[in-house]
Amino acid sequence: MIGIIRYGAGNIFSLTAALDRLGIDYGMVNTEADLEQYDRYIIPGVGHAGAAMHKLEQTGLVPAIKALKKPALGICVGMQLLTAYSEEGDARLLNLFPIKTLKFPHEGGFKVPHTGWNQVYPEKENPLFENIPSGSHFYFVHSYFIEYDQSFTLSSTSYINKFSASIWHSNFYGVQFHPEKSGIYGETLLKNFSKI
Amino acid sequence: MLAKRIIPCLDVKDGRTVKGVNFVDLRDAGDPVELAWNYSQQGADELVFLDITATVERRKTMVELVKSVARQINIPFTIGGGINEIADADALLNAGADKISINSAAVRNPALIDELAKAFGVQFVVIAVDTRVMGDKNIVHLNGGRLPTEKQTLDWIIEAESRGAGEILLTSMDHDGTKAGFDNGLLTLVNNTVNIPVIASGGAGSVQHFVDVFQQSNVDAALAASVFHYGEILIPDLKSVLKENNIEVRV
Numbered sequence: 435m436i437g438i439i440r441y442g443a444g445n446i447f448s449l450t451a452a453l454d455r456l457g458i459d460y461g462m463v464n465t466e467a468d469l470e471q472y473d474r475y476i477i478p479g480v481g482h483a484g485a486a487m488h489k490l491e492q493t494g495l496v497p498a499i500k501a502l503k504k505p506a507l508g509i510c511v512g513m514q515l516l517t518a519y520s521e522e523g524d525a526r527l528l529n530l531f532p533i534k535t536l537k538f539p540h541e542g543g544f545k546v547p548h549t550g551w552n553q554v555y556p557e558k559e560n561p562l563f564e565n566i567p568s569g570s571h572f573y574f575v576h577s578y579f580i581e582y583d584q585s586f587t588l589s590s591t592s593y594i595n596k597f598s599a600s601i602w603h604s605n606f607y608g609v610q611f612h613p614e615k616s617g618i619y620g621e622t623l624l625k626n627f628s629k630i
Numbered sequence: 631m632l633a634k635r636i637i638p639c640l641d642v643k644d645g646r647t648v649k650g651v652n653f654v655d656l657r658d659a660g661d662p663v664e665l666a667w668n669y670s671q672q673g674a675d676e677l678v679f680l681d682i683t684a685t686v687e688r689r690k691t692m693v694e695l696v697k698s699v700a701r702q703i704n705i706p707f708t709i710g711g712g713i714n715e716i717a718d719a720d721a722l723l724n725a726g727a728d729k730i731s732i733n734s735a736a737v738r739n740p741a742l743i744d745e746l747a748k749a750f751g752v753q754f755v756v757i758a759v760d761t762r763v764m765g766d767k768n769i770v771h772l773n774g775g776r777l778p779t780e781k782q783t784l785d786w787i788i789e790a791e792s793r794g795a796g797e798i799l800l801t802s803m804d805h806d807g808t809k810a811g812f813d814n815g816l817l818t819l820v821n822n823t824v825n826i827p828v829i830a831s832g833g834a835g836s837v838q839h840f841v842d843v844f845q846q847s848n849v850d851a852a853l854a855a856s857v858f859h860y861g862e863i864l865i866p867d868l869k870s871v872l873k874e875n876n877i878e879v880r881v
Binding site (some may be wrong): 443445451452455456481482509542545546547548549550551552553571573575576577592615616617618620 | 633670725753850864
């Protein structure tokens, strides 16, 4: 059963609706004591990364999250929180991945936020992308991106530059796109995570 | 590559779709959720619901609609119509809406855009602009194009972007309902001026019109209602023609 980390950053209605449709069981993690009843976790997040980190710190869950040994998936800003630093709010983050979250530069013809369906290319073998063809479209909406890194990038997408559409390191995963809004392949990814 | 988006628009009143819909497989053509599900299966990239309910129960019916859609649809959607204050937007966000579309409330109170962007992020705030040519100028109109304002369209769009609009939904009232094609000239001008996504609306009558609007104006998305509702254009057919024309689409 998936435990959704609750720390007040954005609404999770669409995420829980997707899990309901897929028949994936979940519950809420509000305190450290809640963690042990689940076998995997999702860290959601919408909005400002610096503000989200501040809210996460206020829950007191940060040390326990950093010490997790079970699979954990950060979505959108929840993924960015796993990195070391974000230019959004000049914020120090969880540092589970020693890479940075950067602002998209202004470049001719490219609009920010990066909004819409873009292609995702897995760069490593991992069950998270099982039954998802390389180059499938996922739904993105973000103004900050996680830099591309050969060690940690699980799949990449190109917009202005090549960036991390997803990251992976031991039991920690992150996706920049919204699987709960990304059609059948998004649902496949959530199902895959529920079985990792 | 980032795909160009195809967006069917549904008009909803008291929880029911109002414009006639001509889908053969629908059990209930007036049920916006069933219609939305059908579009998502056809390959629509996103949906817009325009709620024209005018009763005091409006917010409650919108929230119920948004919840039903979010429960059953696996693509993003925008809800618009009568959103006047932060509390409206907050209720819709918590019900699962990905974006809200604001039109007349933003024209009457432009600071609302700043407040919404600050509270929810720019990605949540779509500014819908209805435009009509008066003399030789494009002028922002309210009330479905009936009421001209003092704002010039391009100036208003630039102001909306600077205040925190995350996307522009631009409807040409001169083209809307004509089925003679989108207003590619104005859309090109707007798309080249702003640095946020632009959705073209008004005038879609054929598949070629979608090819034209993407090739000529390079907008990010195109929205239509009746050509989709009456089955005159099927989304899979439309996307295959766009692809043949080297326009990036999600298939």
